Amino acid sequence: MKSNTLTIIKKEFARFFGDRQLLFTTVIMPGLLIYIIYSLMGTGIQSMITKGSQEMVTMRVENMPQSLAPVFHSLDSNLIVTEQSFTDEDIKQLEDKEVNDLLIRFPENFDEVIATGTPSDNVPAVEIYYNSTNNACSRVHRVVSSVLNNYARPYTVSELDQASSDSIGAMIWSKILPMLIIMMLFSGVMAIAPSSIAGEKERGTIATLLVTPMRRNELALGKIVSLSGIALLSGISSFIGIALSLPKMVGMGDAADLGFHYTTSDYFVLLLVIFASVLIMASAVSLLSALAKDVKNAGTMVTPFMLVVMLAGLLPMFQDGASTSLLIYLIPFYNSIEVMTAVFAHEMQWMPVVVTLASDVVYTGIAVWVLTRMFNSEKIMFSR
Amino acid sequence: MEEILKTEGLTKTFNLSRKQQKIERTTAKRKVAVDNLTFSAYRGEIFGLLGPNGAGKTTTLRMLSTLIRPDSGDAWLNGCSVVSQPEEVRGKIGFLTSELKLEDFFTPNYLFDFFSMLHGVEEAEKEKRKKEMFDRFGIDKFAEVKVANLSTGMKQKLSLVISLVHNPEIIIFDEPTNGLDVLTARTVTDYLQELRDEGKTIILSTHIFSLVERLCDRVGIIIDGRLVACGNLEDVCDGMTIEDRFFEMYKEMKGGEE
Structure with missing residues (x-):
């Protein structure tokens, strides 16, 4: 140069x-x-994810279907599953984001309806109450939704990604x-x-x-x-x-x-x-x-x-x-x-x-x- | 007398913007700044270009220093053409004008070294010259102070020194004492006379009559881009003071208006 x-x-x-x-x-x-x-x-x-995954969540299930009870009980080690009914007052309490509760209400005859095939005029309605601003509740909600979606399907899909x-x-x-x-x-x-x-x-x-x-x-x-x-x-x-x-x-x-x-x-x-x-x-x-x-x-x-x-x-x-x-x-x-x-x-x-x-x-x-x-x-x- | 500088038909025209047209009160789209200028300067003399503001003095010096190119004509400095050998010309001249600034961030010491390198000055010669110039202009006291922290007078002295790092044969100064305090102005004019005595050729532009009378051996009077008189001071003045002679010529040129 x-x-x-x-x-x-x-x-x-x-x-x-x-x-x-x-x-x-x-x-x-x-x-x-x-x-x-x-x-x-x-x-x-990371801290949000870690915190959400480590906190204990109580899931109260009303009219727990016998077919789903073993699945729910084995979902997560940080999840306590109780079979009990809940009131409007209990639902109201979820507005407090510090309450790590998730409430699920099944119809009384859920298992029977599913077993006999879902009639189009009487679809069983499952209600899930949770607070999406609570990370732990959100995490459990995603898992439960996934379980219910798969349960109601007449078939299962296996997604097998072959990419390394x-x-x-x-x-x-x-x-x-x-x-x-x-x-x-x-x-x-x-x-x-x-x-x-x-x-x-x-x-x-x-x-x-x-x-x-x-x-x-x-x-x-x-x-x-x-x-x-x-x-x-x-x-x-x-x-x-x-x-x-x-x-x-x-x-x-x-x-x-x-x-x-x-x-x-x-x-x-x-x-x-x-x-x-x-x-x-x-x-x-x-x-x-x-x-x-x-x-x-x-x-x-x-x-x-x-x-x-x-x-x-x-x-x-x-x-x-x-x-x-x-x-x-x-x-x-x-x-x-x-x-x-x-x-x-x-x-x-x-x-x-x-x-x-x-x-x-x-x-x-x-x-x-x-x-x-x-x-x-x-x-x-x-x-x- | 050895001819060191020669100009022949040097001409420069500028486009006028609308704003400039308003200032100049003209509808012309072009202005002839320098019109067919022909003169010579010789070894060991101070040649002064005298004229009012806007006469074309600075444009002439900028052409001589190769900062701008003439539209027609040419000038030769020590035999090198400003049109075809601009790098060679720049190696032979020292040019100083208020338009040239030094980087505020650097110190006088650094700038002297930097410009010496660009001018190809040998290391030993550079050190010798630096000491000599810094001593003479009192720059040694602030050689390691950033230019940003220097006073205006100090900056001007430094600019002068930097323009002469390579000990040029031809020195071109545009309004050399403009804005200087009386002490610095005196230092500069004394130095220019000393350089003349050493055989250097100095071309300076000015509108100060006393400066021409005190310094210049020969003078060229430039009005509206044209050289209206050129020669020894005595010949040009023709028994009058340079100031009276200038205004006489100016009246002749402008038809009586002042």
């Missing part, structure tokens, strides 16, 4: 790493926030993670790129650089590479935050249980594609930032572009795996999302990866060329 480009990269890094506030908000805070928020959410959900937990996990990751990664990388670029070029225009420091003998393409390349490097750090921070909070979020104790085990080559491809994506993002945002009059204007210009990228990130959720057409891998941003989808779904092939990386390098080259032209344009650089 040319020495002036390196000088620009060093200056951008010195600016970034020397500003503790910027460093904190761009690199440390995203990962930390994601870890804290996701962990808290996971812990909260690994492939189910991989499918989930391939739909969620590309979008998350793209969003994090983009937010990293957004945090610094507008102020790097539009900010320099606004502050008048870009003109000071433009009167040095440095070539404009060296300046353009230096800006894009340094912004990419910093955005990558921000993206890595977010990624670490997700990786650390994932076990707490999914409540499985270990992300590997959900199929999160990938090979070294998968990680290598991910890293390459992430870097290529960041280059493209930094290039695009740099171009818009150079066009903008000031940082505020740059933010306004980048927002619609950000929405397009976010939408592209959502597409894997609506499709069945990565595309097989190589032409798709020529579309900037979307190609990276497709490759990431394939990697997370354990369907990675090398040709799409090569096409993606090669096209992204070409697009970055084009962006450097355009940015160079923009640095040469007095209308763009000095317009107010």
Whole structure:
């Protein structure tokens, strides 16, 4: 790399790493926030589930059918089943969400009606009283409903899912993670790129650089590479935050249980594609930032572009795996999302990866060329 | 006399926005900021471009520093064309204008090193020059203070020093004493004379007559983008003060209005 480009990269890094506030908000805070928020959410959900499943619930059954008594008594170790009638007053008490009671009223001749076939004009009505805001009661209600639904059916259905937990996990990751990664990388670029070029225009420091003998393409390349490097750090921070909070979020104790085990080559491809994506993002945002009059204007210009990228990130959720057409891998941003989808779904092939990386390098080259032209344009650089 | 700078038919036209048309009280969509400017400057002299606001002085200096491109004509600095060899030209000049700012975040020490690197100054030469310039302008006392925390005068001194990190042969200053306190202004003008004595060529723009009289060896008077007089101060003044001579020419140009 040319020495002036390196000088620009060093200056951008010195600016970034020397500003503790910027460093904190761009690199440390995203990962930390994601870890804290996701962990808290996971812990909260887990605590609700755990609490609900450990609390004792009393189920009072009026007119308990003999056919169902053994089933109800063996439903749950935290469930006390009593056979007794209840009053309207007992029902009223359920409004208190602290009361862990569930009341079921069967018709007196439930077993006989079911045994003789359900007459259409005399359907046995079963009444279940519970409080849905009480987690323990809700849990028991779901189980009891399930039992009753199956009981009343003339046939049973066996749902035998043959997919391994690994492939189910991989499918989930391939739909969620590309979008998350793209969003994090983009937010990293957004945090610094507008102020790097539009900010320099606004502050008048870009003109000071433009009167040095440095070539404009060296300046353009230096800006894009340094912004990419910093955005990558921000993206890595977010990624670490997700990786650390994932076990707490999914409540499985270990992300590997959900199929999160990938090979070294998968990680290598991910890293390459992430870097290529960041280059493209930094290039695009740099171009818009150079066009903008000031940082505020740059933010306004980048927002619609950000929405397009976010939408592209959502597409894997609506499709069945990565595309097989190589032409798709020529579309900037979307190609990276497709490759990431394939990697997370354990369907990675090398040709799409090569096409993606090669096209992204070409697009970055084009962006450097355009940015160079923009640095040469007095209308763009000095317009107010 | 060795010709260091030569301009030939330098012309620059700008599009006028509606707002600018209102300010200029014109319906014309374009304005000729610099019109067919031809002059030379020689080694070891201070050449002053004198003119009122909006005369085209700054536009001329911006073309000489390659920040903007002439529509037609060309200028050569030490033999390098501003049109076809802009990088080479930028390596030979030191350009200072209030439009050029320094990043608030960095210290004078860092900025001197940074711009020295961009100008390709050798490490040993850089250290020697830094010490010399920092001592001279009193920057050594605040070399490690961020620019954001410096006073306006300190910032201006630093901008001057930064524009000269590479010890250029040609120095182009746009309104060099504008906004400076009297002490800093004196330091700057003394330094410019010293540089002239060392054989540097200095091009400066100003609308201050006393500055031209005190500093310049030769002067070019520019009104409405056109060079109306150019030569030795004595020849241009023709026995009058530069101020009287300027207003005489201005009246001739504008048909009596002032």
